[in-house]
Structures are given as C-alpha cells and as structure tokens.
Amino acid sequence: MKANKKLFNQSNFVFTLGMLAVFLMSLTLRFWELERFNTFVFDEVYYAKFANDYLTKTPFFNAHPPLSQYIIAVGIWLGTHLPFGKTAVNSMAGSLLSPWDYRWLNALTGSFIPLVVGALAYQLVKRRSYAFIAALFAACDGLFLVESRYALNNIYLVLLGILGQIFILKSVETEGKNRWILLGLSGASFGASAAIKWNGLWFLFGTYLILICAWIVDLTQQNQEAPELENQELSKMLPAVSPVQKLTKLNVLEVGLSLAIIPIVVYSISWIPHLHFNPTPDFWQMQTEILTYHQRIKSGPSVHPYCSAWYGWPLMLRPIVYFYKTATNNSQPDPVLPPLPTGATKVIFDVHAMGNPMLWWLSTLGLILVAVILVNRFWVWRQTRNEDSVTLLEQQQLFVFPPTTEMWLMLYLIVNWAANLLPWVKVTRCVFLYHYMGCSVFATLALAWWVDRWINSHQNRLRGMAVTIIFMVLGGFAFWMPIYLGLPLSELEWKIRMWLPSWI
Numbered sequence: 001m002k003a004n005k006k007l008f009n010q011s012n013f014v015f016t017l018g019m020l021a022v023f024l025m026s027l028t029l030r031f032w033e034l035e036r037f038n039t040f041v042f043d044e045v046y047y048a049k050f051a052n053d054y055l056t057k058t059p060f061f062n063a064h065p066p067l068s069q070y071i072i073a074v075g076i077w078l079g080t081h082l083p084f085g086k087t088a089v090n091s092m093a094g095s096l097l098s099p100w101d102y103r104w105l106n107a108l109t110g111s112f113i114p115l116v117v118g119a120l121a122y123q124l125v126k127r128r129s130y131a132f133i134a135a136l137f138a139a140c141d142g143l144f145l146v147e148s149r150y151a152l153n154n155i156y157l158v159l160l161g162i163l164g165q166i167f168i169l170k171s172v173e174t175e176g177k178n179r180w181i182l183l184g185l186s187g188a189s190f191g192a193s194a195a196i197k198w199n200g201l202w203f204l205f206g207t208y209l210i211l212i213c214a215w216i217v218d219l220t221q222q223n224q225e226a227p228e229l230e231n232q233e234l235s236k237m238l239p240a241v242s243p244v245q246k247l248t249k250l251n252v253l254e255v256g257l258s259l260a261i262i263p264i265v266v267y268s269i270s271w272i273p274h275l276h277f278n279p280t281p282d283f284w285q286m287q288t289e290i291l292t293y294h295q296r297i298k299s300g301p302s303v304h305p306y307c308s309a310w311y312g313w314p315l316m317l318r319p320i321v322y323f324y325k326t327a328t329n330n331s332q333p334d335p336v337l338p339p340l341p342t343g344a345t346k347v348i349f350d351v352h353a354m355g356n357p358m359l360w361w362l363s364t365l366g367l368i369l370v371a372v373i374l375v376n377r378f379w380v381w382r383q384t385r386n387e388d389s390v391t392l393l394e395q396q397q398l399f400v401f402p403p404t405t406e407m408w409l410m411l412y413l414i415v416n417w418a419a420n421l422l423p424w425v426k427v428t429r430c431v432f433l434y435h436y437m438g439c440s441v442f443a444t445l446a447l448a449w450w451v452d453r454w455i456n457s458h459q460n461r462l463r464g465m466a467v468t469i470i471f472m473v474l475g476g477f478a479f480w481m482p483i484y485l486g487l488p489l490s491e492l493e494w495k496i497r498m499w500l501p502s503w504i
Contacts, residue, residue: 015128019135022114026139029485030107030148035099036486038088039336041150041351042322045092048102048151051076052093059278063293065267066274067195068153075105075151088335102151110148110155114139116162121445123169123243124409129456133470134448137363140477141444142484143355143437146322149485154434157196161203161438164189165416168207168258172246183254187262194263195270198290199423202438204263206419210412211247211255218248242408297429306432310424313436314364314443318502319354320432323486340488347488353434354483357499358476359444362469366447367417374410409449417442 040048046062051072053060062069076097079085085100093102118135122128138144147154167186171179190207193200250258271283281289299307308318327337328346340347420438424431447469454466482489483497498504 011128015132018132019115019118022118022132022135022139023111026114026145027108027111029145030111031104032485033338034103034107034149035085035088036338037323037336037349037351038090038099040092042152042320042353044102044151047072047153048076048093048097051102051151052095052097054273054277056094057277058094061278061289062274063290064153064197065195065270065290067192067270068156068197070270070273071105071109071156072102072151075103076101079104103149106151106155107148109159110144113144113148113155113159116159116166117441117444120162120166120169120441121448123166124412124445125242125405127452130448130452133452133455134445136470137359137444137448137473138441140356140359140473141440142477142480143319143353143434143440145484146351146353147434147437150322153196154437157193157200158437158441160189160193160196161200162441164193164203165207168247169243171254171258172243172249179254183250183258184262187258187260188266190259191263191266192270195267199435199438202420202423203416204259205423206416207259209415209419210244211250211259213411213415214245214247217245242405244408244412294429299428299430303430304432307430308433310421310427310431310435313421313433313439314360314367316355316357316360316433317500318433319352320434321350322353323349323351325349327488338488344488344490346491348491348494349486349488350483350494351486352480352483352503354480354503355433355440356473356476356480358472359447360440362472363440363443363447366450367413367443369450370410370446371414374407374414377407406449410446413442413446413449417446 047069050060050062050066050069052058054069054073055077076093079098079101082100085104086098089096089098091097114135117138118131121134122131144155144158164186167182167189171182171186174182190200190204193203268283271286275283275286297303301307306318306320312318325334325337326346326348327334327340329340329344333339337349417439420442421436424435451466451469454462455470457463457466480497481487482493489497
C-alpha cells in the first residue's frame with residue numbers, strides 16, 4: 001500500500017512539473033518582446049481603440065458584444081500604471097499608450113489556454129498522460145500564440161467556452177451546493193463567451209447536443225432490459241461511467257438554469273457598461289444592428305484578401321497575414337519595427353495567423369480516424385448485441401452505446417467539433433481561419449488521444465508512431481516560430497515557410 005502511494009505521489013509530481021513547464025513555455029512565448037511592433041496589428045485597430053474609448057468615454061459603434069473590450073480596457077488601465085513596458089508608445093488608440101498596455105492581459109490570458117485544454121482532457125477520461133499531451137499540443141498551436149500576443153478577442157471566447165464545458169462536466173460528479181456552484185460557473189462562462197462574440201454560443205450548442213446524446217442513450221437503456229451478471233467480480237470488469245454519460249443526472253431545473261437562464265442573464269448584464277456610455281442604440285436595437293451589420297458584409301477577395309471558406313479550415317488552406325513589412329539597412333529606421341539584425345541587408349517582418357501545420361493536419365487526420373472508429377463501433381454494436389455467441393459480460397458491455405469511457409470521449413469530440421464548425425456552413429459573410437479555433441481544440445484533443453493510446457501501447461511500432469508525432473508537432477512549432485513572433489527573415493527563409501501558394 002505504501003509503495004503504491006509513493007508511486008502515485010511521484011507520478012503526480014511529474015505530471016505537475018510537466019504542466020508547469022508547458023505553462024511557463026506558453027507564458028514566455030507570449031510575453032517575449034510583446035511591444036515588438038509599435039502599431040496596431042490587424043483587428044487591434046478595432047478592439048484596442050474601442051477599449052480605450054471606454055476609458056475616455058468616447059461614443060462608438062461595435063459590431064460585436066462588448067466584453068472583450070472591457071477586458072482589454074482593464075488591461076490598458078492597469079498597464080498605464082505599471083512601471084515597465086514603456087519602451088515604445090503611440091497614440092493610435094486615441095491616447096498615448098504602449099503596445100504593452102493593450103496587449104499584456106491577452107498574453108497572460110492566452111498562457112492559460114494549454115492548461116484549460118489539459119483540464120478538459122483530464123475531466124473527460126481522468127488520465128494524466130492524456131491531459132499532459134493535450135496541453136503540450138495546445139501550447140504548440142501557432143494560431144493561439146499569435147492571437148494571444150495582440151489585443152484581439154478570440155482567446156477569451158475559446159477560454160470561456162472550454163471553461164463552461166469543464167464546469168458542467170464537473171458538476172455531475174458532486175451533489176448539493178457544490179453542484180449548484182459549478183452549474184452557475186458553467187452558465188456564466190457560456191454567457192460570457194457569447195458576450196465576446198456570438199459564435200461563442202457554439203460551445204453551448206455543443207453542450208446541448210452531447211446532452212441530448214446522453215439522454216437518448218439513457219432512454220434506450222430504460223426501454224430495454226439489460227442482461228444480469230452472475231456475480232460481483234464480473235460487475236467490476238465493466239467500464240467506468242463517463243462524466244459525459246453522467247450528464248443525464250442533471251434535472252430539468254439544473255439544465256435550464258445553467259444552459260439557458262444564467263447565460264442569458266450574464267450576456268445581458270455584459271451590456272450595462274456599454275449602454276451607460278452609449279445609451280443609443282438601446283439593448284435590443286444593438287442586437288438588431290449587430291445582426292444586420294454582419295448580414296450586409298459580403299465575401300470574396302474584393303471584401304478582404306484573406307476570406308476563407310469554412311471547409312478549408314481543417315486543412316488550413318488560407319491563413320491570415322496580420323502584419324507584413326520589409327526593411328533594408330540603407331533606409332531610414334522605421335519606428336514601427338525593431339532594429340535589423342547585424343549584417344542583414346533586407347529582411348521581412350511577417351506575422352502569420354496560422355496554426356502549426358503539423359499539428360493541424362495530423363489533428364484533422366486524428367479526428368477522421370476517431371469518426372471512423374466511432375461509426376465502426378456503432379455498427380458492431382448494432383450487429384452483435386443480440387447474438388447468442390457473445391458472453392454474458394460482452395452482452396452487458398454491448399448493452400449501451402458508447403460502451404466505454406473512451407467511446408464517450410470520441411462522441412464528445414466529434415459532436416463538439418461539428419457544433420463549432422457546421423453553423424458556419426450557412427454564413428454568407430467573409431469569414432476567417434480564426435473562426436476555426438473552437439473546432440481546433442477538439443481536433444487537438446482527438447490527436448492527443450491517439451498519441452496517448454499509442455505511447456502507452458506494448459507495441460514498439462505504435463510507441464514509435466506516437467513519439468514521431470510528438471516530435472513532428474514540436475518541430476513544426478519551432479520551424480514556423482519566426483512567422484508567429486514576427487522575427488526578421490531573409491526572403492529565402494520566408495519562402496521556405498510558405499508551403500502553399502494560398503498562404504501568401
């Protein structure tokens with residue numbers, strides 16, 4: 001017993017150390033030279049400007065809900081009172097600010113994304129190795145790194161959406177007051193995610209869908225008589241109940257409160273500061289204005305050169321150039337750019353909002369394999385559950401679909417990935433690769449699941465595949481790092497990173 005406890009403590013220490021290392025890596029990369037470009041990068045022209053408008057009480061119209069601008073405004077207010085981060089300033093937001101002032105809180109928030117993804121992975125299957133691999137892969141996603149280093153809003157949307165799902169999954173593992181607290185946190189997170197952008201609702205939509213799936217399975221069990229096991233020893237061999245399957249423990253009041261009432265209340269409350277400074281249009285008029293604004297936006301290169309079709313996102317066919325500028329050593333120093341490297345004659349400063357290609361492409365493949373396995377298991381379940389040739393234990397295991405915690409994990413990943421992607425099919429306005437960030441979390445979890453299974457396999461071939469994938473992800477992250485951080489590149493160094501013509 002003491003030996004097992006010691007082994008558990010050692011394993012827990014290693015896991016904690018690994019997660020801390022992942023967090024510190026994320027934190028370092030997000031804060032490294034955060035003032036690198038002393039200008040607005042991409043949509044900072046909106047979000048940093050609007051955030052400062054709140055502080056200066058300047059009226060404005062925004063085509064998105066206001067919560068992310070409040071957060072950035074808090075960052076600006078705190079940043080202006082900090083004694084560091086003032087090596088460069090500009091007045092583009094309407095006040096004299098350092099890029100640090102309007103970026104640092106995004107960088108700090110984004111640093112927690114890998115930990116939150118790891119927490120979701122652990123909540124789903126209670127396996128620390130899976131949680132660590134998921135967190136590591138999330139830390140190696142270039143798009144999340146880029147989005148965290150600038151005053152943009154997608155980081156908050158994804159973080160809050162994932163937290164909403166973690167809280168509701170944890171709520172079914174407790175009772176009484178603690179359950180109500182977790183349900184309240186879940187509903188508040190979903191409402192806050194929608195208060196960043198309306199597509200934050202996709203996380204709530206995915207939760208509804210997986211809850212419906214759990215209810216359908218539960219009703220199927222109630223309508224059919226399960227075979228009885230002969231003894232308790234056989235009962236112990238049955239798979240543990242998945243936290244996803246436990247969602248059926250929630251009653252109508254708990255579901256209605258956490259997945260409807262609280263999100264609506266939180267979303268509505270988020271508008272109070274905005275309406276205080278901008279009383280017209282009022283709340284309902286603002287919702288109409290936002291909807292009609294996005295309906296008026298068309299799509300195509302004439303609207304924006306980096307519009308991308310939703311079906312191209314899993315393969316990352318059209319990323320976005322957030323910043324691009326060339327500099328030569330015989331020209332006047334550009335106050336926007338950092339100094340050129342010693343001996344360089346001409347360099348390119350490029351910030352590409354794109355995922356780690358190795359991670360994204362392998363995650364898409366991993367997600368396809370998950371879907372294939374899920375369909376295959378469902379087919380086998382339908383074909384064999386009533387056959388006389390299977391044992392009593394096999395009949396009991398086949399009585400429910402999905403029959404194991406991992407099968408529930410697969411269903412959860414597929415449903416939530418689809419819930420975050422399919423609503424974009426009918427959207428006619430110009431959309432961008434960053435709209436896939438919610439989906440990419442579940443694709444990353446799918447790849448991490450395969451790697452975790454293979455690395456713990458007894459087969460050398462599978463362990464070798466897992467290690468190869470890990471090094472491919474890490475290698476890809478390092479290779480494309482210069483265009484995530486905006487490091488100076490020669491023309492040749494830049495071109496060898498543009499693998500597809502559509503990336504330019």
